[in-house]
Amino acid sequence: MKNRLLNIARIVISLLLLLFLFYKLDLQDVKPLIKAADISFLILSFIGYILLLLFSTMRWWLLLNVQGVKLPFIRVFGYYITGMFFNNFLPPTIGGGTVRAIFAGRDTGKNKESFASMTCELLLGFIGLFIFVTILLLFYLMRLEGRILFLIFLFGSIVLIILFCLFLSPRMVRKLEIYIRRIRIFGIGDKLYDFYTAISIYRYKRTAILIGILLSFGVQTAIGIQNFFIARSLHLQLDLLPCIVFPSIISVIIMLPSIGGLGIREVSYVYFFNMMGIPKEASFSLSIIFYLVGVIGSLPGAVIFPLMKRFRKEDKQL
Numbered sequence: 001m002k003n004r005l006l007n008i009a010r011i012v013i014s015l016l017l018l019l020f021l022f023y024k025l026d027l028q029d030v031k032p033l034i035k036a037a038d039i040s041f042l043i044l045s046f047i048g049y050i051l052l053l054l055f056s057t058m059r060w061w062l063l064l065n066v067q068g069v070k071l072p073f074i075r076v077f078g079y080y081i082t083g084m085f086f087n088n089f090l091p092p093t094i095g096g097g098t099v100r101a102i103f104a105g106r107d108t109g110k111n112k113e114s115f116a117s118m119t120c121e122l123l124l125g126f127i128g129l130f131i132f133v134t135i136l137l138l139f140y141l142m143r144l145e146g147r148i149l150f151l152i153f154l155f156g157s158i159v160l161i162i163l164f165c166l167f168l169s170p171r172m173v174r175k176l177e178i179y180i181r182r183i184r185i186f187g188i189g190d191k192l193y194d195f196y197t198a199i200s201i202y203r204y205k206r207t208a209i210l211i212g213i214l215l216s217f218g219v220q221t222a223i224g225i226q227n228f229f230i231a232r233s234l235h236l237q238l239d240l241l242p243c244i245v246f247p248s249i250i251s252v253i254i255m256l257p258s259i260g261g262l263g264i265r266e267v268s269y270v271y272f273f274n275m276m277g278i279p280k281e282a283s284f285s286l287s288i289i290f291y292l293v294g295v296i297g298s299l300p301g302a303v304i305f306p307l308m309k310r311f312r313k314e315d316k317q318l
Contacts, residue, residue: 010257017263021270021284029281033234034289041233042289048226049297055218056080060100060121063212066205067113067198069104078304079103084294085301088260097122116198124209127164128216129248130157136245145275149249168203220248230289236282238273246272247290265291 054077061076082103083096101118105111134153140146202209224244231238250268254261269287270280278286 006257010259013257014259014263017258017267021263021267025270025280025284027281029279030285030288033282033285036235037285037289038233038235041229042293045226045229045233045289045293046297048222048224048229049293051222051225052219053077053081053084053297055215055222056125059124059212059215059219060117062208062215063117063121063124063202064104064114066202066208067110067117069108069110069113069117071104071108075107076104081298082301082304084298085304088295088298112198116201120199120202121212123164124212125216125219127157127160128213129220129251130160131213132217132220133245133248133252136241136248139241140245143275153249168200170200170203220244220251223247223251226293227286227290230286230293233289234282234285236278236286238276238278242273242276 057073057077057080060080061071061073064071064076079100083100085096086099087096097118098115101111101114104114104117108114130153134150134157137146137150137153141150221244224240224247227243227247228238228240231243246269249272250265253268254264256264258264266284266287269290270283273283273286274280
């Protein structure tokens with residue numbers, strides 16, 4: 001019942017935001033903008049999407065290796081793009097992350113290690129996102145909105161780093177063990193503790209954590225490259241910096257309840273890029289095309305998904 005009400009709330013929020021946006025926009029101006037888009041720049045925007053996949057895959061592949069989950073990079077890349085495809089239907093990030101962790105676990109027999117690496121990868125991605133945005137917002141301190149956002153992301157970065165360090169500290173592991181092992185239903189407590197200890201391995205792998213955060217910077221830069229080329233296709237004169245900063249901020253905002261970020265993403269694009277003097281209709285067009293590039297870029301995952309099943313059967317036969 002609770003999940004049903006939450007899903008209804010998500011649908012309502014997305015619909016209300018879209019209705020609000022349609023009321024504020026002149027939709028008659030959106031269609032010509034999209035129709036006049038430069039195809040060559042749209043094709044170039046997929047370079048950003050490919051870089052996004054490569055940086056993300058490298059980050060997860062590194063963390064998988066720390067857990068002793070040895071897989072070829074190309075196969076991990078296949079898992080990742082399959083997860084990106086499922087992100088179109090499941091809750092963003094977490095849904096696709098679960099799918100690829102299941103694949104890695106089934107192929108190697110190391111389920112908890114695969115899920116631990118995926119969880120750590122998401123955490124490092126989030127920490128890296130906050131740190132990266134905080135650094136880039138230094139260029140916007142002359143604006144009131146920039147100063148406010150800088151303080152928010154600076155505070156968020158500090159809190160996330162402290163929580164991550166506490167989460168991995170040996171003392172915290174010992175304290176949590178007492179409470180986690182008390183959950184005896186279906187042996188859930190022991191399984192949760194095994195999962196937690198698998199994650200806590202990363203406290204000894206500071207180099208891997210640092211590289212993971214730096215790769216997260218690369219992920220956000222790749223998203224910025226996507227937006228930059230899409231903006232150019234719409235004949236918008238935007239520098240690379242706002243194309244990196246604003247979508248990075250928006251990627252945090254779309255974690256609020258909605259249908260896969262629908263409505264929240266579009267309203268946020270209009271708000272932030274309109275501050276840069278970009279017309280609302282053009283900002284809305286930018287958000288729509290960015291979303292479509294992501295969907296189209298993830299479609300190979302629909303082909304790879306059944307192939308993964310076939311490869312798994314062949315591996316078992318061998």
